[in-house]
Amino acid sequence: MIHPTALVDASARLADDVEVGPFSVIGPDVTIGAGSVIGPHVVIKGPTTLGERTRIFQFASVGEDCQDKKYAGEPTRLVMGDDNVIREGVTLHRGTVQDRGETTIGSRNLLMAYVHVGHDCIIGDDCILANQVTLAGHVTLGDFAIIGGLSAVHQFCHFGEHAMAGGGAIITKDTPAFIMITGNPAQAHGLNAIGLKRRGFSREAIKELNESYKLVYRQGLTVEQALGTMRERYTTAEVERFAASIECSTRGIVR
Template sequence: MIHPTAIVDPGARLAEDVEVGPFTVIGPDVEIGPGSRIGPHVVIKGPTVLGARTRIFQFASVGEDCQDKKYAGEPTRLVMGDDNVVRESATLHRGTAQDRGETTIGSRNLFMAYVHVGHDCVIGNDCILANQATLAGHVVVGDFAILGGLAAVHQFCHFGTHAMAGGGSIITKDTPAYVMINGNPAQVHGLNLVGLKRRGFSKEAISALGEAYKLVYRQGLTVEQALLQIRERYRLAETETFAASIEVSTRGIVR
């Protein structure tokens, strides 16, 4: 299961059925779950934990030291859940001691070719980062988020659950849940209606989200006024998620 040209440190912990391709290097303090397939010419550095059925393609670099100049070799971590796919030449870095000390990635995510995930990022489940999408350090990405090719997210930004960014978007502010953004600088272009319908959101929830969206973006209200009205009018989990994703913003929301 491990190619004879691969270099696997004795301190690495691989499940018995993990496949490792030619010329791959796996360092100490790396843990890889069952059913995983690591392609050729991959570098995995620890401390790093990869869950079950992880698939990593050629030339990817996973768990490398971060590019933050403050980093001084502290034993920070990268932790990933199950069923993640990391495509060619993607780079996923560990955390920094100045923040969480850990880059955390959930399950069932797809990182396409040349994607970069910076230090201390937190990514949820079922996300898609298309080719060359880039997350700076300290970025938080919610579940089911989609970042188009060449999209770039500024450090410390939040990108909400079920939100979508078009290709080439330059994102320097927080993106609320469920919305669709595009451009440089990124601007909001309505709800991610196609995504919501595909994922089985009810007509009631989609209608309420549309009205909540208008309160924030179309009625000339302050953010505080809009959030108050959303919570007074609706009692749905979806509208609360939308409101909460705006409430936690520290950089201001994409307009």
């Protein structure tokens, strides 16, 4: 299962059925779960833990030292869940001790070609990052986030669950859950209604989210006024999640 030209450190822990392609390098303190396939010319550096059924394509660099100048060789980590697909040329960096010490990627994510995930990022489950998306350090993505190709996310930004960014977006502020954004600088362009329908959200939830979106973005209210009004009018859990994603913002929200 391991090609004879691959270099696998003796301390790496690979499940018995892991496949490793030609000329790949797997260093010490690397754990790879069952059913995983590591393609040719992949470099994986530890401490890194990859879950089951991970698929990594050629020329990816996984678990490398971060590009933060404060990093001084501390033993930080990269941890990934199950069923992730990492396409060609992707770069995933470990964390820093100035933050959590860990870059965390959930399960069932698709990272397309040449995506970069910087140090201390947190990516939820079921996210899609299209070609050449760049996440600076300390970025957080909620579950089912979708970011279009050639987009960039500024450090410390939060990108909410079920939100979607169009291609080429430059995102320097926090993106609330459930909305669509695009542009440079990114601006809000409505609720991600089609995505929510595809994922089985009820008509009532989508209706209330759409009306809540209008309170924040169309009525000329302050954020505090909009949040107060939506909580008075609506009771669905989805509206509360939308409101909470705005309240937790530390950089201000995309408007």
